[in-house]
Amino acid sequence: MLQAIGLTSAPRRGLPAAVDDLTLEARPGRVTALLGAPGSGKTAALRLMLELDPGRGITYFRGRPLHRIPHPAREVGVLLGDVPGHPARTARGQLRMLCAAAGVSVTRADEVLDAVGLAGLGDRRIGALSPGMDRRLALASALLGDPHALVLDDPAEGLSPREAGWLHELLRAHAARGGTVLYTTTDPREAARNAHRVITIDGGRLVADQGIDEFSRTRLRPRVAVRTPHAARLAAVVSREARVARRSVEVVTEAGGRLSVYGSTCAEIGDTAFRHGLPVHQLADEIGDTGSTAPAEPTEAMEPAVPVEPAGATGREQIIGPAHPISDKGLMGHADLTARANPTGRGGSTRPAAAVSPGGPATPAVSVENGEPGLSRRTVRASSPALPPPIGRRPARGPLHPLRYELRRMFGVRTTLLVMAVVMVLSAGLSVLLARTGQTPLPKMLAAWPSLLPLPPAAVGAGILGALSFGDEFRYPALAVGRGVIPRRPGLLLAKLTVSAGVAVVLALAVVLLSTEALRVVYGPDLIDIPPNSVSLCVGWVGLVVGCAWTGLLAAGIFRVATGGVAAVLAVPVLVAPLVRKALSAGPGSRSTVGLPGRLRELVWPSWPHEMDRWVAAAGRLVAHPVGVALSLSLSVLVCAYLFTGLHGRVRWRSQSGVGPS
Template sequence: MIQAFGLTSNPRKGLPPVVDDVSFEARAGRVTALLGGEGVGKTTVLRLMLELQHGRGATYFRGRPLHRIDHPSREVGVLLGDVPGHPARTVRGHLRMLCAAAGVPVRRADEVLEVVGLVSLRDERLGTLARGMDRRLGLACALLPDPHTLVLDEPFDALSARESNWLYGTLRAHASQGGTVLLTVTDPKEAAATADQVVTLEQGRIVADQEAADFARTRLRPRVAVRSPHATRLAALLTKEARTAHRSVEVVREDGNRLSVYGSTCADIGETAFRHSVLVHQLADEVGDMGPGAGAGSDTGAGIGTDSRRSGREEIHSGSELPGAPAASVSNLIPTATPRGAVPAQEAAPAREGDAAVRETVPSHDDHDISDTGALPTHGAQAPGRASGGTEGAGVPRPTGRVDPVVSSPLPPPSRPAPHPLPSTPHPTPTTPRSHDALPDLPPPISVRPAPSPLRPLRYELRRAAGIGTGFLTAGAVLVVSALTAVVMARIGHTPQARLLAAWPRELPLPPAAIGAGLLGALAFGDEFRHPALAADRGTVPRRLGLLTAKLLVSAATALFLAALTVGCDAEVLYLVYGREVAQVPEGWLSLGASWFALVVGCAWAGVLAAGIFRSTTAGLAAVVAVPVVVVPLVQKVWEGPSVRTAAGFPMRVREVLLAQWPFGGERYLDAAAKVIAQPVGSALTLSLTALLCAYLLTSVRSRVR
């Protein structure tokens, strides 16, 4: 269950808040729709619920706020916009990386791929997926940790009818097992056809919180869609006959040759057209929007303030049915705005009463498209974490074939009676039989939750780094540039052997290997914020110490490998071009090698920490370059500046104090480390890493406090 209390966004520049005091409940075993036009604050509500945006109010997921849940992804599956992932990563690689982050078995990726129908596209890149396939992948990412709750923002946006039906069936199957589904929609008919509960939002406030049956009865009404090349003449005839018969009929002239007739039937309109020899191309029952806010701001469902878009609108009322009567008493007679586009009869909205679903045959040119309701296939045992509300997942039907998009109770028992029609009413609301192909079962529940493992972030980081070719291309570019630089330096001469093998000219602040290692380190966190696979929104990458440790370990290993490979390639190229005397190993190679590896690893760590703090790859690389350009001169100036007393001989005294008592010759290694740190670049890099680490820890603490 989701419980939202007083959600209010922070106002900006004197403007009223986008969302103001929004409170509602989304119960388990049900699909809840948050309905509203563009710009009314639906997405803001979701962001406030998920703590992605600052504001007031509280949201509880099964009694706990999101920041109090140890593993939020296992409780709430989120889909906001496009799938956040690197466009060069494969579908299967992306899911396997998320498996490592969530601590679920890697086979889970193949299970959800089979469920969402992406097995044939598992080797496709994320950047090449179409909109419908991207929606499927987003749902796969949400279902991967087997969450209890699904929170989806406009999941049906830009989907075809077939894909919408598939997505509807999957969401209904999740709810039928006791899960909670909350989604945002813009079209009132889509809300009535999809949800069990509809929460209507206008100008950042809730104006209605209704069961789907009540919503369909009070906010939608039937109409007849007519297409005729003589639409103007037919409208005049219908108006004249309605006035003569003292019937309340509203005729709305839509774009082109289309009419929307309220208060009449297909039979009456057809007879009128036949008597006056008017050619009719379409005659079908539909539903139209009704009342303030019913689809406001939507092209498919016009609401309040949309009457100005009509042309040729005519209204006729009998003497006892006054236009000014209260909406509650003459709700089916009030002229309201209607959608501009034609909607087929099969896309009408549903009507529900209690726990019973209503199906009414709608006249249409495609009568063969309307079939009986199919049973929902069982899914087996109930998934852990979906037992909220005391519901059982075993034996609960799931959609196969044609499905009625209505489940009014939180979770219907297996012995639920068959659907029965409601008593006849003067203005019945037509229903919408959704249809889609047979769906595979949801992925099996994860019965055993693995305990937190220190290797989980390490596995994630390894899959993240190896899943795309950026690291390999960077390493290749570093080797080529380093080899060419070494050849040019050897040709010029007057270069020490150590700098020659490292390809480090005195004119450059850092060698190519150190810059490349810093770039790879910056990408480790920069890609997290640019393509936030671990979060639903930019800037919400978790700052846990386990993730930082994994990135530092992987970047250090990568830097060591790159440093060794660079020296080896430079030596080999110099041997091939100039001979053995240029590629000789310099004296004191042990201390020089330690300094070299420490420099490259330090640059990689500086890139990781700076990118994690400033949330940018560019900032991480800039921090690496700033060490020799800015920090080294400052350290030298402070160290050698005029003062009464100086710290000359400080490294030697440290070695005398700390290294005298070390057994087994350990003082030699510490002495080598002290020499590295005592160098200008080493001391500056040590100072920079210390400052960056403290800043990262401070930002981590602040994010947890919030």
């Protein structure tokens, strides 16, 4: 069960709160629709439930708030907007990356792809998916952790009638398995067709909380939809004749030559138009909304029928048209709403052939007669969508899950390999050019670091990859649906630091090896002469590249954009290093640090051997280098700033939302 109590959003200055003291509940085994016009606060309410926005109130998922659930992805599946994935990532790669974050087996990705009908499109990139496929992938992401509750924001937006019907069938199947479903919609008729309970809000406040019987009786009634080039004349004639006959008839003029006539029938409107010589292009019975919280958009007089599948393919009966909710008493279709709203029986009738529970093994046969609104006049065969199999054993979250997530995130797109390839090719070319002048030392020649550049290409490339590690999290927040400020998780931060350091080390060694091979091919093997301090040079080279990667990563996490991380990397040699060099410049009264390793050995217990003095001295020289000091200082400042912003943001969020410590 999902229970939201007293949800109130933090109002912006001079504006009312988007959600004001909203209390509602969605029960298990039922589909609950949150109905409201655009701007009524539906999405803001969902974000408050998921603790994504600050505010007051609390939401319980089976008795626990979200911040106290150890594995949120296994308790609630979320669909907010489009799939928040990188456009260059494949659908299967996106789901496998989320599998690592949710702590489920990688085979779960193929199971949910098959359940949502994307089994053959797993290798297609997210940017190339159609709106319908995009929605299916978003639903697959929500089902990935086998959650108990589904919280969906307008899931049928932009879908064709066939895809919308399939989606609502899947939601009812999830509810039939004991799950909780809460979704938002702006269409009262869609809510009446697909939900068991409808909660209406307006201006962020609760307007009504009704069962489907009460909702359809109070909000829906039959009407006649008319399309004619002489809409004004026909409206005047129908109103005049109704006044003469003393009948209660309401005529609503809509755009595009359309009329909605309440309290009459197709036969009466057709006869009136014929007597006065007015052509009619469309005439059909419909179910209309009597009290929408916003002006109704012009709609077609009759919803298009869904394409029919061959009867022999499935061997089951299906209603052609919008999906229908099923109550405990039996089949409750769109025609039942018509019968309740229109006691006279005008506008069609239906005969249910069977009563089943939602998501059961069979779908009832329904014969549709006399132009039931929104339905075809045929009876055909079809099958209900199948949910992915439940996860039998839920593995506990381990230290490898964030690492697997970060590896799949980094190498799931071509950007990482492309940056590494560009850096290696550019470094090899610079090494050949520097060797031709004959004035560059061998270490700088192998690192491709000319004096004109503030940093070598390898260090800049490592900084870019580090900045993208957090920049992509904010640009494509794949984990934001699971928990508010996901990038502040210590496990994810450690995984990003580890993976970015590993990639930086590989890149640094690859650049040196490729430059060495390029120099050997172009100038011969005589140019390569290994210096005696090669070990300390290699350590300094790796430290520079790893430090740049971490600088870009932490700066992107602070500024929430990848360009901020790259700017911080370039600021180290351009701004910080000159200041450090000026501060460390030796003056007349400067003191020497000769003998520092020996003095440190005396302080350490147990004391290290004398052979370690050489390594300590080498490390001291590296740290004392202006670029090394600047990089160390920058990393220290960024770590402190990252911790401060993370702690400040968490305290501020908790103070505004009224959430206690977890």
